[in-house]
Amino acid sequence: MATSRTTGGPRGRTVLTYLESRKNLAGSACGVAGLALTLAGVAGAYWPLVVAGLYGAGALIAPPERTAPPPFDPREELGVLREDFGRLRGYVDGVELPPGPAEALAELLELYGALLEPGWVADVLAADPEAVHAVSRAVRQDVPESVDAYHRTRWWSRMAPGGESPERHLERQLGLLRDEAQRVTAGLHEVEARRQQTHTTYLEERGRS
Incomplete structure (x- = not known):
């Protein structure tokens, strides 16, 4: 047995x-x-x-036994974020915006889409938790809130005209989000530039030796 x-x-x-x-x-x-x-x-x-x-x-x-933390793959977080980004695109496709904000939003979403596209760019993004957090916050919170607040405020403005236009606020919000996205992109570009410079330095030192 x-x-x-x-x-x-x-x-x-x-x-x-x-x-x-x-x-x-x-x-x-x-x-x-x-x-x-x-x-x-x-x-x-x-x-x-x-x-x-x-x-x-x-x-x-004797030191206590340490339980190793579970491994997390940042690429899995980006996979979930891509799904949320797809839902965001579906949401904004169904809303009506003035030409100016609509164009600004389209450019912003194009930038987010380029960062989240599967490939080496997304791998660089996944290696920077702060950058992932910034994109995640914008996709899941900031952009939907900006568009929804615009539609709600526009209705009230029609009922009681006066004050700064909702379109102006939306343009300012999208401009700030664009600036943030560009800072994220610049930071990721700097990482790649440092990587290239490091390799150049290594080859130069190897050549001298």
Whole structure:
């Protein structure tokens, strides 16, 4: 009949885990030192207490076991963000905007789309958590809020004319988002430029050697 190394079930696995833990290994090392003291005649008749005490002290001072954090693939986050970006495109395609804001929004979405397009550009983006956060915030929050607020405010402006036009606010918001997207793009470009410069320096130093 076949047997299993984990016959003890969860309790057996728990015992095995402790036997292999740092605490048990450190305690065992100190316990061995206690046995050495016993053989040297230092512990006397109280050697069991000495060995047990040293084992406990070793187990107490040993560093705790560390559970490694789960690995996260930033490309998976970009995959989800691409899906949200597709929904954003579908949303803005169904809204009516004045020519100026409509053109600005189209340019902004084109820039986001270029950054999120699968390939090496998206890989560079994925390596920069702050850049991913900026694009994610814009796609999931800022752009939808700007367009929705424009439509709501425009309705109220028709009911009670006066004040700064909703179109003007929308243009300003899209301009600020465009500036932010351009800063993100410039930052990613700088990363690639540094990478190129580093390789040039490496080749020059290799040539001199």
